[in-house]
Amino acid sequence: SQTIHQWPATLVQPVxxxxxxxxxxxxxxxxxxxxxxxAAGRGLQLLFYSVGIxxxxxxxxxxxxxxxxxxxxxxxxxKKLLLSDSGFYLCAWREQREVSPLxxxxxxxxxxx
Amino acid sequence: xxxxxxxxxxxxxxxxxxxxxxxxxxSSSTYLxxxxxxxxxGLQLLTYxxxxxxxxxxxxxxxxxxxxxxxxxxxxxxxxxxxxxIYFCAEKSGGYNKLIFGAGxxxxxxx
Numbered sequence: 001s002q003t004i005h006q007w008p009a010t011l012v013q014p015v016x017x018x019x020x021x022x023x024x025x026x027x028x029x030x031x032x033x034x035x036x037x038x039a040a041g042r043g044l045q046l047l048f049y050s051v052g053i054x055x056x057x058x059x060x061x062x063x064x065x066x067x068x069x070x071x072x073x074x075x076x077x078x079k080k081l082l083l084s085d086s087g088f089y090l091c092a093w094r095e096q097r098e099v100s101p102l103x104x105x106x107x108x109x110x111x112x113x
Numbered sequence: 114x115x116x117x118x119x120x121x122x123x124x125x126x127x128x129x130x131x132x133x134x135x136x137x138x139x140s141s142s143t144y145l146x147x148x149x150x151x152x153x154x155g156l157q158l159l160t161y162x163x164x165x166x167x168x169x170x171x172x173x174x175x176x177x178x179x180x181x182x183x184x185x186x187x188x189x190x191x192x193x194x195x196x197x198x199i200y201f202c203a204e205k206s207g208g209y210n211k212l213i214f215g216a217g218x219x220x221x222x223x224x
Contacts, residue, residue, distance in 0.1 A: 006155075034211065043216030044156075044201065059211075090155055099163075101146055102203075102212055104155035 002027035006091045006105030013112055019064075019078040021108050023091030026072065031093040033074040034102065035066055038088040050074060051096065086112045117215035119202055124221045131189040133218045135202030138183065142204040145178065146212065147187045150199045159187070159200075189220075197222045 006023045013019060025031055035047040046059045048066035056066050063082060067075045074091060091105040116138045125131045137145070143164050148156040162169045162176045162185075169176045175188040189196055199217040 036214075044214040046211055046213075049211050092156075099144060099161075101144075101158045101161055102148075102156075103158070104148075106155045107153075109153070 002093075002103065004091065004093055004103060004105045006108060008108060009106065010109045011111070013081050013110065015083055015112055016080045019076070019081050019085070019110070021076040021089055021091075021110075023074045023076075023105055024072055025093045028072070028093070028095065030071060030096060032096055033068060033072075034092040034094075035074065035076050036090040036092065038090060038107075039086075044090070048076070081112045083112050086110055117202055117204055117213050119200075119215035119218045121216060122219050122221070124223065125192050127192060127194060127222050127224050129192055131187075131192045131196065131220055131222075133187045133189075133200050133202075133220065135185040135187075135215055136183055137185065137202070137204045137213075139204055139213070140180075140183065144205045145176075145185050146203040146205070147174075147176065148201040148203060148214075150201065150217070152198075156201060192220075192222050194222050194224075196220060 003026045032051050034049045036044045037047055038044050049057050050068045053068055064078050089108045092102045094100045094102045119135045144161050146161040147159040149159050150156045160171050160174055162178050173190045177186045199219050201217045202215040203212040205212050
């Protein structure tokens with residue numbers, strides 16, 4: 001069966017520090033991969049998605065970036081965090097077929113101080 | 114552009130039915146989804162419906178789709194305290210490999 005791993009679960013970082021969140025998927029190949037952010041009390045905002053290795057689509061311009069160095073690995077990064085980057089970050093995957101739903105990881109709670 | 118809207122809060126008594134509503138704008142949406150999020154956790158898929166269906170029932174869950182009005186609803190029968198969570202509606206826009214989510218409806222179940 002397929003599983004998705006996202007880490008760390010919680011992170012407290014000072015303003016201006018770098019960020020690296022990692023997500024891996026097991027049990028499937030060539031998945032679509034996604035990074036969402038959920039601000040406190042708000043809905044989900046799609047940040048990046050990828051349909052293949054090295055292919056990244058950015059939905060919202062910001063100081064975050066994403067990379068997909070391997071088929072089942074998706075990384076969210078920042079060179080310098082802002083206070084406004086605080087939130088709950090969710091990685092998700094789906095198969096590349098019409099009906100496939102999104103499957104989410106357990107999320108990373110990021111607090112920028 | 115695509116947009117999904119939901120009411121933000123719903124409070125029901127334990128044992129009653131809950132109805133969570135959602136409206137979407139993309140008429141080319143092929144699939145619509147309902148997800149559940151418990152505190153501090155990721156989103157869990159509850160159910161989905163194809164756009165050529167009017168209704169889908171899965172145990173205590175009933176999904177109704179009015180494609181003409183672009184209105185989706187989730188009915189939870191015999192609501193329990195364990196159903197307390199945030200419920201998200203999402204649409205899959207045609208031609209895009211992504212889901213657009215609503216802001217979520219917080220369901221509170223009280224005795």
